[in-house]
Amino acid sequence: MNPEKLRSRCRSNAWGTFRLKKVALVVILYLTLTVEGFEDDDLYSTATDFVKPLNAITFETQVIKSQPNLIWVVEFYNRWCGHCMHFAPTWKKLAEYMKEWTDLVVIAAIDCSQPENMLPCRRFDIQSFPTMKMFPPTSVIDRLGKVELIKTQSLPEIKTAILDFMTTFAPETWPRLKHLDEMQDLWHEKNIYKSELFIIFEDEDSQIGKMVVLDLRNVTGIKVFMMLRNKVTKFGITEFPSLYKFNPDSTYSKLAVGNNSLESDRLLFVQRIKEDVKTTQANSLSVGSDKDQKDPSAVNRISGAISMDSKEQTSHSNRSDLESALHYSLRQEVAICQTIDGERLGALKEYINVLKKYFPGREPVQLFLVEVWKMLSNLQSPALTGEEWMNNLDSLQAESHYLPEVIRWASCExxxxxxxxxxxxxxxxxxxxTVGAHAQSQGRTPGDAKEVLxxxxxxxxxxxxxxxxxxxxxxxxxxxxxxVTxxxxxxxxxxxxxxxxxxxxHGHExxxxxxxxxxxxxxxxxxxxxxxNGMKWDEEKVFAFLVGFYSGAGIFVPASLQSFKEGNQRDGVDSLEDSIGLGNKVKQLDWWEKKQRNRDLRVVRELRLRKQKKNSPNRAVALQHLSAEKSQVDEAQMVKERANNIRSLWGVTNIDLSMCVVFYVISTVIILLLYHHFIIRRHRHPCRAAKTKSLSG
Ligand SMILES: Cc1cc2nc3c(=O)[nH]c(=O)nc-3n(C[C@H](O)[C@H](O)[C@H](O)COP(=O)(O)OP(=O)(O)OC[C@H]3O[C@@H](n4cnc5c(N)ncnc54)[C@H](O)[C@@H]3O)c2cc1C
Structure with missing residues (x-):
């Protein structure tokens, strides 16, 4: 072989080997960096500790480009540094303590003594070891600008710092970690009506609430909230920390009181909530027991618990649905009518009459219905426009009687x-x-049984x-x-x-x-x-069930409303309260009712303010502008219409013109086709044409 050729082949072989080695080196380096795990002589062990090992690459791919909704808490350490060795057991304990929350927060560590980990350590300006930093979830804007230093090495303080950080940066998918400001804030939370509600009242520096919320975050069908002592002492809650449950009938019951020892209180509260959920489920299974069959209110309580199951049609009448129905039916369906007169006015009166008598809602709403009834009864004219109806409803809104202008579906969502x-x-x-009318008819000469229907x-x-x-x-x-009799x-x-x-x-779209x-x-x-055998209804049982199902949900008739009710209905009302198990709880519910009422009053005030604004001089100016604009538009419209009229004066409409164009196009096409048939074909076949000519000649 030509020596020159041989040399060049050797050179290329050597170059190939060198390239191979380089690639292998890179691969090995990459594998070393990406394979997760602490080395044998490291401060942490992959086998026994819950600390997540990081290196330059995994830091980039997992912390910087983190999965969403995850908080990273990273220790930057140096395996040779004594402080780090001393601190390592604390970090291990922390990681173990938080191991149940790894879907929310990851406790990790990166060894800055290793040259390949230099970049992240430099980037985050780590000057002493150990340094612990918390990284917010990716949803936080300017996330890396909000990385926070943990300034303590004491385990309880680190836990508190992490919990506070989690509270500040909790993504939407997490449960609420902030305390409720007001009790009614509850109702702004998602899926509230489908869950059993628990609430922890605690002191400002207590962490129990947050821990219980986090511990139970994956238990379906429950929601745990927290409120601070200073917000609730006025409601007569005096023990802290304490755990309460909100029952489906809006009453509340104390489940446990802690002794201010973080871990034992946490355990106690979690346990009590779990036990309570179990009991509720067990009760719902025993719904068919003899006792329940005889006691409609028991069925009602149980059906309330069952209604937490959103997959089945088990929801029972809910105040929020009922008020939303009223709001929409009165302010939309009735108000949409141009005129309400004759038979229609009669129907409206009958509707309001039965609502006034049997609507089992809150006091202000019931009083509002009474006011509407009075307004209709005192109507001077035989007709009412939809607009007048709306104006009347608006004018009836007052501090003591109102119907919230809000639609919030609960069981009907x-x-x-x-x-x-x-x-x-x-x-x-x-x-x-219908159930309300039945309840009120008990023990008295029944009124008109068909009235509601x-x-x-x-x-x-x-x-x-x-x-x-x-x-x-x-x-x-x-x-x-x-x-119906x-x-x-x-x-x-x-x-x-x-x-x-x-x-x-069934099966309909x-x-x-x-x-x-x-x-x-x-x-x-x-x-x-x-x-x-499941073939026939037992109507007696169905009736008992319906009475329980549709007279509960914390709906009661307040005593102050009795004077507005017809005749001697006090007995009926009492029995209704008793039948839903609230007769003696009206006082207890009072603060809750007040809270609800204040919220609605705020809405009423806002409504008034809006109305005042509507009538302000600015509004008049705006209206002037609007009407000027409108008249301009009207004028333009008239000019257009006039032009149309002129055209029609010639007797030629737009349709005529379009038809002309269509016919014109069709005739052009036909002429072209004929031209093609006779002239072009003759040019193409002159012989045949000549032959034909000679033959014919
Ligand atoms: C009077 C009336 C007539 C209607 N007629 C029609 C119609 O002809 N065509 C049409 O397309 N839609 C009709 N609708 C609407 C339709 O019936 C449903 O209301 C709508 O489709 C919503 O259904 P839903 O699944 O929420 O349950 P809905 O049928 O609205 O029931 C609401 C709740 O009532 C409870 N419930 C169910 N059945 C009974 C029962 N037999 N007795 C007591 N409680 C019960 C359950 O808890 C259920 O969740 C009518 C609505 C009303 C108010």
């Missing part, structure tokens, strides 16, 4: 906005009214927004006068009709996939409601 909501709340309202029919006929629904309902309720019958009549609708709509329309009540809610 669908899996997406197009499902459930208003129609669901109207069914709930209607059932609640006729009012519902009137509402469906004249106001319900869905035309098809009202048509069907009117068909279904044709025989109501003869079919008692309040019990009325409750069952509506139940049967509702089930007919459920049957018809309006059916919420998460709340399929089943025959109600399903076995899971009321196992005793059907015969043992």
């Amino acid at each position: 669908g899996s997406s906005p197009q499902f459930r909501g208003f129609p669901c709340s109207m069914w709930t309202l209607f059932h609640t009214l 006729l009012a519902i029919r009137g509402y469906m006929k004249h106001f319900f927004g869905c035309g098809e629904c009202s048509k069907h309902f009117l068909e279904m309720s044709e025989g109501v006068e003869s079919e 008692s309040h019990t019958e009325a409750v069952l009549w509506l139940w049967r009709r509702h089930n007919q609708v459920n049957k018809r709509l 309006s059916e919420d996939p998460r709340f399929p329309k089943v025959q109600f009540p399903p076995r899971s809610v009321c196992p005793q409601c059907k015969s043992p």
Whole structure:
């Protein structure tokens, strides 16, 4: 072989080997850096400690480009430094302590004594060891600018610092770690109505609340909140830290009181909550017991607990749904009518009358309905425009009686906005009214048993927004006068009709996939409601169930309202309160009621302010502008219309012109086709043309 060639081949071989070695080196280095784990002589051990090992690459890929919703707490250490050795057991304990929360916070460590880890240590200006820094989740804007130094080496203080940091930067997906400012802040939280609510009252420097919230974050169906001592002493809560449960009927009960020892209180509260959830679940399973069958209020309590299960149609009447139904029906469905007169006005009066008598909501709302009733009764004219109706409703809003202008679906919330909501709340309202009428008729000469059903029919006929629904309902309720002779019958009549609708709509596109329309009540809610073979309803049991189901949810009739009720209804009201187990709890609920009321009053005040603004001089100027603009637009419109009119004066309309164009195009195409057929073809086949000519010649 030519020596020159040989040399060049050797050179290229050597170069190849060198390149291979280089690649291998890089691969080895990369593997060394990316393979996670502490070395044998390190301060931490991958096998026994919960500290997450980091190096330059994993620091970049896992801390800097962290998964969302994760807080990193990193110790920058030097394996040779004595302080670090001394501190290592503390860091290990911390990591072990937080090992249940690794989906929220990671305790990690990086050895800055290793040259390959130089970059991150330099980048974060680590000048002494150990240095501990906390990195907010990626959702935080300018996240790396908000990295915080832990200034202590004491374990309890580090824990507190981390908890405070977690509270400050908690992403939306985490449970709430901040204390509630006001009790009503609860209702702004997500999925509140589908959960059992627990609340921890504690001192400002206490960490128990946060720890319990974090410990129970993955337990479904419960929510734990915290409130500070200074916010709740006025409500008569005197022991701190203490754990309370909010019952479905809006009462609260004390579950535990701590002794200010962080770990034992934490354990106690977590345990008590878990036990309580277990008991509630066990109760819901024993719903078919004999005792419950005889005691509708027991069924009600249990159904309240069951209603936490969002997958089934087990939700019971809820104050929030009922008030939202009222708001929408009065301020939208009735107000949308141009004129309310004749039969329609009669229907409205009947509707308001039964609401005034049987709506089981809060005192101000009930008083508001009484005011509406008075307004309608004293109406001087035989008709009312929709606008007048709205103005009247607005003017009736006052501090002592009002209807909140808010829609907040609770049990009626669908899996997406197009499902459930208003129609669901109207069914709930209607059932609640029939049950309310039944409750008030107890122990007295029953009033008109059909009164509520006729009012519902009137509402469906004249106001319900869905035309098809009202048509069907009117068909279904044709025989109501003869079919219903008692309040019990009325409750069952509506139940049967509702089930007919459920049957018809099962599989319909309006059916919420998460709340399929089943025959109600399903076995899971009321196992005793059907015969043992599951074929027939036991209507007595169904009735008892419905009474429990639709008279609960913390809805009670306040004593101050009695004077507005008809005749001697005091007994009936008492029995209603007793039947829902609230007769002696009205006082206890008072502060809660007040809180709710204050919130609504704020809304009323805002409404007034808005109204005042509407009437202010600025508004007048704005209106002038608007009307000027409107007249300009109107003028332009008139000019356009005039032009159209001129055109039509010639007898040629736009349609005529379009037809002309179409015919013109069609005739052009036909001429072109004919031209192609006769002329072009002759040019292409001159012989055939000549032949034809000679033959013909
Ligand atoms: C009077 C009326 C008639 C309607 N007619 C039609 C119609 O013809 N066509 C149409 O498309 N939509 C109709 N709708 C709407 C439809 O019935 C539902 O309200 C809507 O589809 C929402 O359904 P939902 O799953 O929330 O449960 P809904 O049927 O609204 O029920 C609400 C809640 O009531 C309880 N419940 C269910 N069944 C019963 C029962 N038999 N007795 C007592 N409580 C029960 C359950 O807790 C349920 O969650 C009507 C609504 C009303 C108020």
